[in-house]
Amino acid sequence: MAEIKLKLKKTHKFPLEADVISTDVFAGKSNDEIKALELYLGNEVVQLGEFFDVTGKSGDANELKIIIDGDVSNVKRIGEKMTAGEIEINSDIGMHVGNQMKGGKIIVHGDADDWAGAMLKGGELIIEGNAGHYTGSAYRGFWKGMEDGIIRVKGTIGNESMLWARNSKKANKWPILYCGAAGSFLGIHNHGGTIIVEGDVDRCAGADQAWGTIVIKGSVSRKLPSYKKVGEVKEVELPNGEKIKGKFIEYSGDHSVKKETNGRLYIAA
Amino acid sequence: MVERKIKTVYDVICPFCGTLCDDLEVDVDNTTEKVVEVRNACQIGTAKYFSSNPSEHRYEKPMIRKDGELQETTWDEAIDKAADILVKSKRPLLYGFSSTECEAQGKGVELAETLGGILDNTASVCHGPTLLAEQDVGVPSSTLGEYKNRADTVVFWGCNPVHAHPRHLGRYSEYVRGYFKKDGRNDRFVIVVDPRNTHTAQIADLFVQVNPNEDYELMNAIRATLRGVEIEEEEVSGVPVEKIKQLVDILKKARYGVIFFGMGLTQTLAHHRNIDTAICLIRELNDHTKFLITPMRGHYNVTGANQVFSWNTGYAYSIDFSRGYPRYNPGEFSSVDLLMRDEIDSSLIVASDPASNFPADSVKTLFKYPLIAIEPHETPTSVFADIVLPPQMAGIECVGTAYRMDSVPLRLRKVKDAPGDCLSDLEILERLLEKVKEKIGE
Numbered sequence: 001m002a003e004i005k006l007k008l009k010k011t012h013k014f015p016l017e018a019d020v021i022s023t024d025v026f027a028g029k030s031n032d033e034i035k036a037l038e039l040y041l042g043n044e045v046v047q048l049g050e051f052f053d054v055t056g057k058s059g060d061a062n063e064l065k066i067i068i069d070g071d072v073s074n075v076k077r078i079g080e081k082m083t084a085g086e087i088e089i090n091s092d093i094g095m096h097v098g099n100q101m102k103g104g105k106i107i108v109h110g111d112a113d114d115w116a117g118a119m120l121k122g123g124e125l126i127i128e129g130n131a132g133h134y135t136g137s138a139y140r141g142f143w144k145g146m147e148d149g150i151i152r153v154k155g156t157i158g159n160e161s162m163l164w165a166r167n168s169k170k171a172n173k174w175p176i177l178y179c180g181a182a183g184s185f186l187g188i189h190n191h192g193g194t195i196i197v198e199g200d201v202d203r204c205a206g207a208d209q210a211w212g213t214i215v216i217k218g219s220v221s222r223k224l225p226s227y228k229k230v231g232e233v234k235e236v237e238l239p240n241g242e243k244i245k246g247k248f249i250e251y252s253g254d255h256s257v258k259k260e261t262n263g264r265l266y267i268a269a
Numbered sequence: 270m271v272e273r274k275i276k277t278v279y280d281v282i283c284p285f286c287g288t289l290c291d292d293l294e295v296d297v298d299n300t301t302e303k304v305v306e307v308r309n310a311c312q313i314g315t316a317k318y319f320s321s322n323p324s325e326h327r328y329e330k331p332m333i334r335k336d337g338e339l340q341e342t343t344w345d346e347a348i349d350k351a352a353d354i355l356v357k358s359k360r361p362l363l364y365g366f367s368s369t370e371c372e373a374q375g376k377g378v379e380l381a382e383t384l385g386g387i388l389d390n391t392a393s394v395c396h397g398p399t400l401l402a403e404q405d406v407g408v409p410s411s412t413l414g415e416y417k418n419r420a421d422t423v424v425f426w427g428c429n430p431v432h433a434h435p436r437h438l439g440r441y442s443e444y445v446r447g448y449f450k451k452d453g454r455n456d457r458f459v460i461v462v463d464p465r466n467t468h469t470a471q472i473a474d475l476f477v478q479v480n481p482n483e484d485y486e487l488m489n490a491i492r493a494t495l496r497g498v499e500i501e502e503e504e505v506s507g508v509p510v511e512k513i514k515q516l517v518d519i520l521k522k523a524r525y526g527v528i529f530f531g532m533g534l535t536q537t538l539a540h541h542r543n544i545d546t547a548i549c550l551i552r553e554l555n556d557h558t559k560f561l562i563t564p565m566r567g568h569y570n571v572t573g574a575n576q577v578f579s580w581n582t583g584y585a586y587s588i589d590f591s592r593g594y595p596r597y598n599p600g601e602f603s604s605v606d607l608l609m610r611d612e613i614d615s616s617l618i619v620a621s622d623p624a625s626n627f628p629a630d631s632v633k634t635l636f637k638y639p640l641i642a643i644e645p646h647e648t649p650t651s652v653f654a655d656i657v658l659p660p661q662m663a664g665i666e667c668v669g670t671a672y673r674m675d676s677v678p679l680r681l682r683k684v685k686d687a688p689g690d691c692l693s694d695l696e697i698l699e700r701l702l703e704k705v706k707e708k709i710g711e
Contacts, residue, residue, distance in 0.1 A: 013611075014359060040591060041359070042614075043360065043386065115601075140597060141405065160542075184538075188542065204485060208545070224489050225486055225489060225505045226493035226498065256496065258496070259498060
C-alpha cells in the first residue's frame, strides 16, 4: 500500500481549509505536486507545502493511505468527497472531516469537531474520541443527509446528529451511526437511519422520525410525548441483520409525523 | 402671510420595529431642524424620532482613535483609515445592517465580496433559527393585512407584543376591525403560550403556561394529539394533557388562524427545532382548517437584510466570501461563533450594537481587533471603536426601502436634515467600497 505522510509544521490563527487532503486528489501525484496544492487560510490562498511536510510516495487512490501528524484540530474538510483509500489522523481534527465521503476509510485518533461525516454517502469514519454537533448530518437546507456508510464514535457526539438520514431499500443503502453517548435531537427527521448508542442521550431523541431504528443502551433525559410504548423485547434486530441483545422497551414513533409508523425507538429497560 | 415655524410630515413610516407602522405624523421645527412632536407612534418609535435630535449622544463628525481617545477628523481621513484596516485583514467581519435601509445593505454585500470577508446580520442572534427551520420544512405565511381582515384565532407563542411591538395588536392582530372581522377584539380568540404571565397573556382569552425551554415537547404533544394519538403522560412541559386537548380543539375549530412567535421560541433551548416543529404543526392544522405562521421580527429592516442578502448571494445571513464565492453555514460563519473561536482580525459594524447583545466572551474578542462603527449614537460598541462614521438615520434623515416583518417593502420617508456632517449609510459604504477597490487595485 502506498503511503503519504503529512506533518503540520506551522501554527495558524485561522482555520485552514484543506479539502484537497484526500486520497482521490493525492493519487498519482508527485510530492512536489502535492506540496503545490492550494489551501485556504482566511481570504488567502496558500500552498500545502507551506504548512505540511510531505514524505512518502503516492499511488493509486484505492491503494493509498494518508497519515497526518501534528495538531490539525483547526484544519477543516479533510477527506471531503473521498471515494477510496484510507486516511489516518493522529490528532484532534477540525470541522467537516470526511464530509460527503463516498468510500474508503478515515480513522481519527482524537476528537472531531462539528459536521464530522456530514452527508456521508459511503465508506467508514471512525472517531476514537468525541465528535461535535451535526455528526453525520445533512447540511443546512438539505432533505437528504447521510445516505449510506458507517460512522463509529467511541465517545460522545453533539446535538442534532444524523439529521435527515435517508436509507434506500431498493439500492440497499443503510446509513448507520454507532456512538458512546449523544446530545439532544439525535436522529431528528430520521428517514431510515440506524443509530446505536452505548450510553445516555439528551432530550428529544428521534424527534420527527418518519421511519428508522434508534437503540439506546442507556437512558434518555426526556422521552418525547409523541412516542408510544409497544412492549418489551430481549433482542433488537437491525436492518443490516445485526442483532443487539439486552432488555429494551420498544416505542413507536414519532407519532407527531404519522398516526401509524414503522419508526422504532428502543430504550434499555 | 405668516411663515410657519413648524412643518408637519404625514404618513411617515416608523423605522423602529418590524411592524413598520405607516401612519405617523411628525412635527419638525423649521429653524432648528429638530423633531418637536410625534403623533400615532408608540413610545419606542417616538423615542427613536427624538433621539435623532442633536445631543451629547449623537455623533455629528467622523471620529478616529488617537492616543486612546476618539477625536474628530475629516471624512477623507476616516474613510482612508477604515479602508486600510479592512484591506489588511484576512478575515474581516461585516455585521449589523438590520437598522438601515436596503440600498445600503446591498452595498454592504458588495463590500464583503470585494474584501473576501464574512457578512452577517442581526438575524444571527434573533430570528436566524427561524430561517434555518424555513429551509428545512418550508413556511406557510401571509401578509399582515390578511390576518387583520380574516384571522379569528390568533396565537402569540414566546412573544410579548404589548412591549416589543406595541402597535401590532392595534393594527393587525387583536383589536383592529378587519373587513371580515368587523367587531375587532370580540371577533378574535387570542391564545398566549409563554413561561411568564406577560401583559400580552393578561389580555388573552386563553393563557397556556409552559415550562421554560420545553416548548418543543409541548408542540410535539399538540401535533400528536392532532393526529389522534393519545398521550401517555399526564402533563407535558407543565401543561396538563386535558388543556392540550382543549387547545387542539380550539385550533381545529378556527376558520382562519395564525401563530405569531418571537424570541421565546428562537432563542431558548432547541432554537430552530422549535420553529421546525411549529411549522410542521401549521402544516398539520391545514388538514383541518386554514392556519398560517409569521415571525415577529425585531429590527425594522432585519427582514430586508435577509431579503437583500438572499437575492445577492442566495443566503440570508452567516455568509463567508473568503473563497471568492458565497458560502453559508450558521454555526461556522455566524458572528458569535466566529468571535468565540477568535477567528476574525477586524470588524465593520453597521447600524447595530453587538456589545450590548452578544455574549461577553465574544465581545472581548470583538474589541481585541480594529473596529469600525457606522453608528449615529454613542453605544457600548461605538465607544470602543477605532473609527466612528456618523450616518444619517434612515427613515428620519434620509429615504430608503425597508421590509416589514411579513416581507412587504415600504418606502421610508425623510422628515428632517441630519445634524453636522452625517452622510447616509449608503454614501458611507459607497465611499468605503471605492477606497477599498482603489487600495487593492481593482
